[in-house]
Amino acid sequence: MIEPGLLAKSAGGKGMWDVGCIVASVLFFVIAIAYAMGCDRLGTKEAHR
Amino acid sequence: MTANGWFQILFFFALVLICAKPLGIYMARVFERERTLADGVFRPVERLVYRLTGIDETHEMRWTEYAVAMLLFSLVTMLVTYAIERLQHALPLNPQHLAGVVPDLALNTAASFTTNTNWQSYVPETTMSYLTQMLTLAYHNFFSAAVGMALAVALIRGIARRESKTLGNFWVDTTRASLWVLLPGCVIYALLLVSQGVVQNFRPYDQAKLVQPLTVTTTGIDGKTATQIVATQNIAQGPVASQEAIKMLGTNGGGFFNANSAHPFENPTPFSNLMEMFSIFCIPAALTVTLGKMTRAPKHGWAVFAAMAALFFVGVFVAYYAEAQPNPLLHSVNQHVAATQAGGNMEGKEVRFGVASSALFATVTTDASCGAVNSMHDSFMPLGGLVPLVNIMLGEVIFGGVGAGLYGMLIFVVLAVFIAGLMVGRTPEYLGKKIESYDVKMAMLYVLIFPLSILGFSAVALMMPQLGLSSLANAGPHGLSEILYAYTSATGNNGSAFSGLNANTHWYNLSLAAAMLVGRFLMIVPMLAIAGNLARKKVVPPSPGTFPVHTPLFTVLLVGVILIVGALTFFPALSLGPILEHLLMQAGKGF
Numbered sequence: 001m002i003e004p005g006l007l008a009k010s011a012g013g014k015g016m017w018d019v020g021c022i023v024a025s026v027l028f029f030v031i032a033i034a035y036a037m038g039c040d041r042l043g044t045k046e047a048h049r
Numbered sequence: 050m051t052a053n054g055w056f057q058i059l060f061f062f063a064l065v066l067i068c069a070k071p072l073g074i075y076m077a078r079v080f081e082r083e084r085t086l087a088d089g090v091f092r093p094v095e096r097l098v099y100r101l102t103g104i105d106e107t108h109e110m111r112w113t114e115y116a117v118a119m120l121l122f123s124l125v126t127m128l129v130t131y132a133i134e135r136l137q138h139a140l141p142l143n144p145q146h147l148a149g150v151v152p153d154l155a156l157n158t159a160a161s162f163t164t165n166t167n168w169q170s171y172v173p174e175t176t177m178s179y180l181t182q183m184l185t186l187a188y189h190n191f192f193s194a195a196v197g198m199a200l201a202v203a204l205i206r207g208i209a210r211r212e213s214k215t216l217g218n219f220w221v222d223t224t225r226a227s228l229w230v231l232l233p234g235c236v237i238y239a240l241l242l243v244s245q246g247v248v249q250n251f252r253p254y255d256q257a258k259l260v261q262p263l264t265v266t267t268t269g270i271d272g273k274t275a276t277q278i279v280a281t282q283n284i285a286q287g288p289v290a291s292q293e294a295i296k297m298l299g300t301n302g303g304g305f306f307n308a309n310s311a312h313p314f315e316n317p318t319p320f321s322n323l324m325e326m327f328s329i330f331c332i333p334a335a336l337t338v339t340l341g342k343m344t345r346a347p348k349h350g351w352a353v354f355a356a357m358a359a360l361f362f363v364g365v366f367v368a369y370y371a372e373a374q375p376n377p378l379l380h381s382v383n384q385h386v387a388a389t390q391a392g393g394n395m396e397g398k399e400v401r402f403g404v405a406s407s408a409l410f411a412t413v414t415t416d417a418s419c420g421a422v423n424s425m426h427d428s429f430m431p432l433g434g435l436v437p438l439v440n441i442m443l444g445e446v447i448f449g450g451v452g453a454g455l456y457g458m459l460i461f462v463v464l465a466v467f468i469a470g471l472m473v474g475r476t477p478e479y480l481g482k483k484i485e486s487y488d489v490k491m492a493m494l495y496v497l498i499f500p501l502s503i504l505g506f507s508a509v510a511l512m513m514p515q516l517g518l519s520s521l522a523n524a525g526p527h528g529l530s531e532i533l534y535a536y537t538s539a540t541g542n543n544g545s546a547f548s549g550l551n552a553n554t555h556w557y558n559l560s561l562a563a564a565m566l567v568g569r570f571l572m573i574v575p576m577l578a579i580a581g582n583l584a585r586k587k588v589v590p591p592s593p594g595t596f597p598v599h600t601p602l603f604t605v606l607l608v609g610v611i612l613i614v615g616a617l618t619f620f621p622a623l624s625l626g627p628i629l630e631h632l633l634m635q636a637g638k639g640f
Binding site: 018020035 | 112113116117120121123124127128131135151152153155156159160485486487490491494563566570571574575577578581582585
């Protein structure tokens with residue numbers, strides 16, 4: 001069973017770091033998905049040439 | 050070098066060769082969904098997994114859908130790993146009451162295990178609880194390897210299929226790789242490791258009384274010295290064998306202990322050492338046979354195998370030769386081979402393994418994207434250390450990581466075929482598929498992202514002393530090699546390290562995490578784009594101008610392309626690092 005006090009303690013003082021790490025991770029994968037879509041669009045454009 | 054040493058190397062390679070064909074054919078059957086002996090056990094489990102997760106196993110994916118599924122799966126599992134690391138102090142299976150992992154290290158570790166790198170900026174036995182090791186790190190060991198295999202199979206399907214829009218189903222490929230290949234392999238392998246003395250328990254660490262207590266004097270940050278008498282030693286243990294099995298079979302490499310496979314609880318005997326090296330290579334080598342079988346061009350699979358084998362033997366020869374030489378800086382020490390000593394450079398090596406097995410392990414672990422070590426690469430002679438570095442810089446295509454090695458090699462095949470086409474003035478073809486500008490653009494994207502990350506991050510670390518140099522233990526070319534190795538290992542998803550660099554700083558934790566993510570996912574996307582594009586194409590019947598991809602000439606061209614691309618890109622950096630260090634060492638200067 002996770003104690004709520006311990007959860008709060010783990011976040012204490014490092015909350016901004018946690019937010020930064022999670023946002024950066026999500027952002028990287030969003031960029032990777034956009035990059036995949038870009039590669040696909042390039043392929044479609046070249047196929048229609 | 051000794052005959053005994055070469056016998057060990059050749060015996061190891063013979064084992065890999067013998068295993069490649071049956072395992073490769075088995076994997077082809079697994080991924081083509083043909084009947085196998087294991088179906089009775091795993092098919093009901095597979096059906097249950099799909100029912101519970103709502104996966105339609107008949108659904109076929111375009112390459113973009115395959116890529117997005119892989120990326121989202123990786124993101125979610127990476128975030129879960131991060132959360133468990135941060136909260137491990139509040140979770141069960143933490144008998145040592147270890148604290149939650151600090152955020153930058155938790156991010157680095159989550160990225161590291163998600164990308165199959167297993168770079169460890171921490172000491173596992175004093176940082177990670179049993180739950181973190183088993184639930185997140187061992188979990189990633191399975192699934193990052195399974196994802197690698199799924200991606201390699203997707204590329205093979207792209208080559209094999211004709212006028213198809215799809216590459217298979219990511220969830221099905223990953224599930225089948227885990228259930229049919231990795232899981233049974235690991236159960237047998239873990240039991241073999243336990244038979245050799247690898248520990249497997251959930252006990253708190255034992256405490257042993259030292260026969261001779263030590264007096265340790267330390268200097269604090271305030272400059273004051275403190276003397277402490279150390280009379281006891283903690284004997285770290287835990288569920289090691291189960292983690293060790295997938296660590297090696299999945300070419301992950303992250304050790305349960307900080308000393309990795311040099312630790313007697315992870316790798317106690319010469320037999321366990323042989324098994325560990327064999328298990329790194331067996332799946333990547335077998336995947337070349339899978340390639341031949343699934344594309345109905347078995348000779349092509351063996352031609353790719355031959356190129357990998359040739360590069361492997363060059364690497365192991367140089368590493369073994371360099372490590373078997375006496376260190377020129379130790380003038381008055383007898384370093385020759387004798388009945389009572391191994392000879393050569395034994396710094397950082399386990400006596401029970403010796404020079405040959407250490408050089409072989411270092412070559413194997415960096416040919417593949419494993420990163421496990423049974424000796425300290427930082428203590429190798431400059432040319433000995435050059436071999437692991439170059440192996441990773443070549444893209445870890447020499448058998449390579451599970452799946453990643455094969456798809457990396459197939460990108461070089463596309464380039465080799467393209468260059469051959471340019472030389473004879475014909476449109477390049479690969480197994481009947483025309484290689485066109487889009488394929489070459491994507492191949493070049495794959496090839497260029499790799500050095501951009503390695504050299505870019507290394508340059509920033511070197512140019513900003515407060516960030517990159519503050520935790521560096523060695524000066525001169527060796528210091529450069531340590532930084533270069535860190536980013537090469539991270540981008541190549543290898544995970545081994547030159548240990549003179551303390552990478553547990555904010556800068557290194559964050560920049561290495563970025564390098565690992567770039568080196569994995571931004572290279573997979575163009576590879577899948579090539580797979581999707583190849584799958585759409587018609588097959589052109591072979592003509593007299595077709596460049597055959599199963600001949601020794603093709604193997605030589607492929608090796609040439611790999612070496613030239615690697616040499617052109619990294620030679621300047623290497624000449625300032627290990628090559629300069631070698632020349633200075635011959636002149637009597639060490640770092």
